[in-house]
Amino acid sequence: MADPGLVGGSPPVTPSIPSPSPVPSPSTPAGIFDAALSAPSELFRGSREILQDSYVPSRLPHREHQIRQVAEVLAPSLRGEVPSNLLIYGKIGTGKTAVVSQVRSELLRRPEARGRINFITFNCANVDTPYSLLQTIGNNFATKESDRIPTGWSLDRVQASMRDLIDGRTGTLILVLDEIDRLVKKSGDGVLYTLSQINSELEKGRVVLVGISNDLKFTEGLDARVRSRLHEEKILFPPYDAPQLQDILRDRAKEVFRDGVVEPGVIERCAAYAALENGDARRAISLLRLAAETAERERAKRITPDHVVKAKNRYDLDVVVECVRSLPPHCKILLYAILQGYERRRGGVLTGEVYEGYTKLSQKLALPPLHPRSISNYVIELESLGLIQANVVSRGRGGRTREIFVEVPVSETMRALEDDELLKVLARPRLLSQTLLTNFDNPNRTGPSYG
DNA sequence: CATCCACAGGAACTTGGGGGCA
DNA sequence: TGCCCCCAAGTTCCTGTGGATG
Numbered sequence: 001m002a003d004p005g006l007v008g009g010s011p012p013v014t015p016s017i018p019s020p021s022p023v024p025s026p027s028t029p030a031g032i033f034d035a036a037l038s039a040p041s042e043l044f045r046g047s048r049e050i051l052q053d054s055y056v057p058s059r060l061p062h063r064e065h066q067i068r069q070v071a072e073v074l075a076p077s078l079r080g081e082v083p084s085n086l087l088i089y090g091k092i093g094t095g096k097t098a099v100v101s102q103v104r105s106e107l108l109r110r111p112e113a114r115g116r117i118n119f120i121t122f123n124c125a126n127v128d129t130p131y132s133l134l135q136t137i138g139n140n141f142a143t144k145e146s147d148r149i150p151t152g153w154s155l156d157r158v159q160a161s162m163r164d165l166i167d168g169r170t171g172t173l174i175l176v177l178d179e180i181d182r183l184v185k186k187s188g189d190g191v192l193y194t195l196s197q198i199n200s201e202l203e204k205g206r207v208v209l210v211g212i213s214n215d216l217k218f219t220e221g222l223d224a225r226v227r228s229r230l231h232e233e234k235i236l237f238p239p240y241d242a243p244q245l246q247d248i249l250r251d252r253a254k255e256v257f258r259d260g261v262v263e264p265g266v267i268e269r270c271a272a273y274a275a276l277e278n279g280d281a282r283r284a285i286s287l288l289r290l291a292a293e294t295a296e297r298e299r300a301k302r303i304t305p306d307h308v309v310k311a312k313n314r315y316d317l318d319v320v321v322e323c324v325r326s327l328p329p330h331c332k333i334l335l336y337a338i339l340q341g342y343e344r345r346r347g348g349v350l351t352g353e354v355y356e357g358y359t360k361l362s363q364k365l366a367l368p369p370l371h372p373r374s375i376s377n378y379v380i381e382l383e384s385l386g387l388i389q390a391n392v393v394s395r396g397r398g399g400r401t402r403e404i405f406v407e408v409p410v411s412e413t414m415r416a417l418e419d420d421e422l423l424k425v426l427a428r429p430r431l432l433s434q435t436l437l438t439n440f441d442n443p444n445r446t447g448p449s450y451g
Numbered sequence: 452c453a454t455c456c457a458c459a460g461g462a463a464c465t466t467g468g469g470g471g472c473a
Numbered sequence: 474t475g476c477c478c479c480c481a482a483g484t485t486c487c488t489g490t491g492g493a494t495g
Contacts, residue, residue: 131479152471152478328482351458374483376459392459396493399457 042301043261043292050256051289053282056101057255061247063095066237070103073233077172077208078112085196085209085230087180089216090237093280096212099237100176107174118169121176124183130191131155133183138162141169159194166198166205173207180211181218189222196229239279245271248281249288257292257303265305266291273312287311320408321416323385329422330370331378333361336417336426338388339410348391348403351379365422379404387413 049055060067076083090096104119120140127133135149135158142148142165149161166173175195177183184192198207211230219227240248249267270291274284290311295303327335337357341349355372362369370378379402383390390402406413418427 129480150471151469154478157478330483370482371484372458373460373485377483380460392490394491394493395457396491397454397456398493399455400490400492401456401458 041296043257043296043303045258046256048256048289050252051285051292053286056098056105057251059251060095060098060102061251062240062244063099063237066095066099066235067103069235070099071106073235074103074107074174074208074210077117077174078107078110080116080171082172082199082206083174083208084232085211086232087211087213087219087230087234088237089213089234091239091278091280092214093274093278093282093284094237094239095281096237097178100178100210100212104174104176116171118171118173119176120173121178124177124179124181128183128186130187130194131158133191134158134162134194137175138165141165163198163201166207167202168205170204171206173205174210175207176210176212178212179214181213181215184218184222189226192230193223193226196226240275240281241279242268242271242275245274245279245281245284249284252285253288261302263302263304266303266308269305269308273308283315287315290315317409317412320387320413323387324413324416325420328378329367330362330374331381332417332420332423333365333367334358334375334378335382335387336414336423337361338382338404339406339414339417342404342406343410343414348405350403351376351401354379354404361426365425 050057070086070088073086074083088096088100100121104121107113107117108119118141120137122133122136124133127136131151134155135151138149138158138161141162147165149158149165153161180192192209195207195209209230216236219230222230246267249270253262253267266288270284270287273287274280277283287308291307292303294310294314295307298307300307324332324335334354337360338349338354340361341353341357355375358375359369379388379390382388387406387408389405389407391405392400393403394400417423
């Protein structure tokens, strides 16, 4: 089985996929993809992968300085010395992961790195418990099946086994922990303490930690020893501004689109939308991709600024629907109760009302309702996902509570919930919301405006 | 200015599931 | 097979909060 969240290191073993039968099944309308595949794309020249999040371009505009900084920190590993631990901060889509990935490639390309440097990258959103982290690190070094660390051992045993496996190889292990703040938030700093002091227990191997975080303040709650070890070096990635985002988009566009298909104003509009949202380059690139796909579906010969506007509306709604679908069952019921209350009151709903609504819905669905404490946690989770805004308000003798506002289009979100197997019995006929496109396309919108 | 209300939210605990080991 | 481990989800218990009220 492939290690979850492992981005670098040994390639995961993938099961062989049987080749598809060339004969279409009788129930499949033959040739439904023929039209889409036969004609070459009029817009795309290069692989569409160039516009995916996972693609790391050969050039990272406006990140030359950061690349140099990361390289300088890690360079001692090429001389057989132990580099300092490194923390990289910056908001989403500021190029942190891409820069580390590029430095990694350059580093491993050097002849001095051969047999001397191992580079493993984890995303702590997937590997977020001490056990799974130590297990995955150890298993990355296991050369035979019997060396692998299974699930079910005590944490001490996993730790000792991982240490032995790392020490089985000479050289430096550069351990990149992407979204390290999520690991700390979920499991505390114990495992970081273990990793940050592991070098004192190793004879041959050496470990260097490179933490990547979106949260500039995540080290505030750390144990002082862990903080000082992690903070040996730190690099801040500032958000991109609109002209910088335009440069990034032009680079990608040149690579992926045919000449002259991108109309003036397209790049500028994608960059402007993304610049408004924390200078997120990923978002800018996704918008460009969606705009191109929209143009392609319309069989347009060129991508226009209008396609960007359509793409932006689609992007926002897709994100919401996908997010809603991935919620746990009780969280979906809670969100439905919030939406109902919000629609009824045409404004903020209080925790007590929401809990009452949630309890009624649960009973309707023949599910035992959760305790208010658990619901309180779900409210926090929904807020962190950006679906609602929950402000703590004190109402005097009315007590202290949270006033909850909905941050997504009510009708569309309810419909997404009603599509769910669990909640479909709640579905009712409703009018199509006219608010969606106008609300989503107003970047200057302040505060809750749906409902 | 003490009291009150209706929670907020931290911490410890319980439960149940997936897995290893002797 | 029984006992151990980890982990996620949920519960219980508790203290804290802050503005209206008397």
